[in-house]
Amino acid sequence: MEWKNFKESDKQFPEEIVEQIIDGFSNATQDLAELVIKKKGEYQLSDRLNSQFQFDVNLTSGYLSNYVFRVFSFGYNIELYPVNVLVDPSIISELNTTKYYPNPQEIVSDEDFKNIVELIFASERFNEIVSGLMKVSKKNILPF
Amino acid sequence: MKCIYWNTKQITTIDYIIDIIEQENPDVFFLSEINVNTILSNTIALNKISFEHFPNPGCDRVIIIKNKKFSINLGRQSTYYSTVICPEQNIFLISVHLPSQMFQSFDGLKGFMRNFRAEIDQEIGSSITENILIIGDFNINPFEKPMIDFDGFAASNSINFRAKITHLSIEKTLYYNPTWQLYSRTYFPGSKHFNRPSGSAYDIIEHHYLDQVVLSHCLTKNIVTEKIDVVEKTAKFVFFDKLNYKIKISDHLPLTYDFNIK
Numbered sequence: 001m002e003w004k005n006f007k008e009s010d011k012q013f014p015e016e017i018v019e020q021i022i023d024g025f026s027n028a029t030q031d032l033a034e035l036v037i038k039k040k041g042e043y044q045l046s047d048r049l050n051s052q053f054q055f056d057v058n059l060t061s062g063y064l065s066n067y068v069f070r071v072f073s074f075g076y077n078i079e080l081y082p083v084n085v086l087v088d089p090s091i092i093s094e095l096n097t098t099k100y101y102p103n104p105q106e107i108v109s110d111e112d113f114k115n116i117v118e119l120i121f122a123s124e125r126f127n128e129i130v131s132g133l134m135k136v137s138k139k140n141i142l143p144f
Numbered sequence: 145m146k147c148i149y150w151n152t153k154q155i156t157t158i159d160y161i162i163d164i165i166e167q168e169n170p171d172v173f174f175l176s177e178i179n180v181n182t183i184l185s186n187t188i189a190l191n192k193i194s195f196e197h198f199p200n201p202g203c204d205r206v207i208i209i210k211n212k213k214f215s216i217n218l219g220r221q222s223t224y225y226s227t228v229i230c231p232e233q234n235i236f237l238i239s240v241h242l243p244s245q246m247f248q249s250f251d252g253l254k255g256f257m258r259n260f261r262a263e264i265d266q267e268i269g270s271s272i273t274e275n276i277l278i279i280g281d282f283n284i285n286p287f288e289k290p291m292i293d294f295d296g297f298a299a300s301n302s303i304n305f306r307a308k309i310t311h312l313s314i315e316k317t318l319y320y321n322p323t324w325q326l327y328s329r330t331y332f333p334g335s336k337h338f339n340r341p342s343g344s345a346y347d348i349i350e351h352h353y354l355d356q357v358v359l360s361h362c363l364t365k366n367i368v369t370e371k372i373d374v375v376e377k378t379a380k381f382v383f384f385d386k387l388n389y390k391i392k393i394s395d396h397l398p399l400t401y402d403f404n405i406k
Contacts, residue, residue: 066219069202090223132201
């Protein structure tokens with residue numbers, strides 16, 4: 001057989017898109033809160049994302065070592081797209097949709113994925129949680 | 145160490161909470177269905193009894209107040225549960241207010257419970273190696289399939305339970321549910337009363353222990369003494385009318401769990 005020349009995909013990894021969007025978040029919170037992308041372990045049949053490569057996007061704080069709030073999860077297979085996205089229910093209820101929770105929603109393109117991620121971070125609920133976390137983190141720095 | 149959980153059904157005064165604290169003297173008090181402003185506007189009253197609000201951004205369904213001398217750190221938060229860590233006792237305390245039976249099918253609740261349990265295993269740790277106590281409104285009875293099944297929460301009624309079981313090569317660690325002890329309260333075996341709107345006329349259960357405590361295997365083996373109870377009355381208030389067998393003030397009774405570890 002004569003093989004044609006294969007071309008590497010020019011699609012951007014979903015986690016790279018998230019990385020670009022969350023860049024600058026810590027500065028915007030005076031370093032009181034952070035957004036971290038955590039690669040999840042081995043794929044299991046019970047996983048709701050039903051994807052080979054899975055990630056959580058967590059809100060954390062350098063001043064509260066055990067604090068974690070999972071903002072959303074996403075996963076994809078070897079084709080990169082579609083991406084399955086599962087969002088925290090309190091954020092989803094604000095976005096007036098029944099998609100993204102309790103079942104993941106399939107996002108077919110990198111542009112659509114970018115849009116939903118920006119919508120999540122622009123939500124009032126996300127803003128409310130970050131504000132609360134900043135206040136608690138600040139209290140943890142103060143020497144009393 | 146003593147924990148209390150109470151689904152208040154939107155009480156607007158803190159007087160009931162103060163009275164429970166004065167009688168029961170808990171270390172941590174978890175509250176659901178209460179506006180946080182009811183707590184924040186009564187900081188002075190709480191301060192007088194050495195209690196304070198412990199903010200847990202990310203979980204609005206559980207509000208935490210605690211004894212000022214009792215040390216806890218903020219852990220994982222989600223819409224349906226709030227985790228705190230007791231550094232001196234090395235215990236994870238998780239307080240839950242899980243989705244209601246009113247809006248979900250039982251199969252749906254079991255699916256939720258399976259995922260919740262998997263999340264605890266993955267993100268907090270194994271029942272065998274970690275001291276984990278979960279208290280709150282599970283919206284399921286201790287004997288129902290989402291609580292007891294291998295692919296549900298897998299919480300046993302016995303303190304002499306197996307640490308783990310294997311089914312078709314899949315291994316699952318178990319939890320212990322001390323709430324079963326309260327079934328000796330046969331005059332009102334529940335923390336909530338309601339006739340379930342069921343498609344089956346055979347569903348005769350009307351007293352429900354939706355409010356429960358479950359413990360990891362590790363914590364169960366470290367416990368020397370335990371006492372689980374519901375608060376029926378305090379010095380000033382009656383939460384359970386024994387004459388008419390009715391829950392008053394809220395539609396749930398406060399649940400207390402007191403224990404000592406090695």
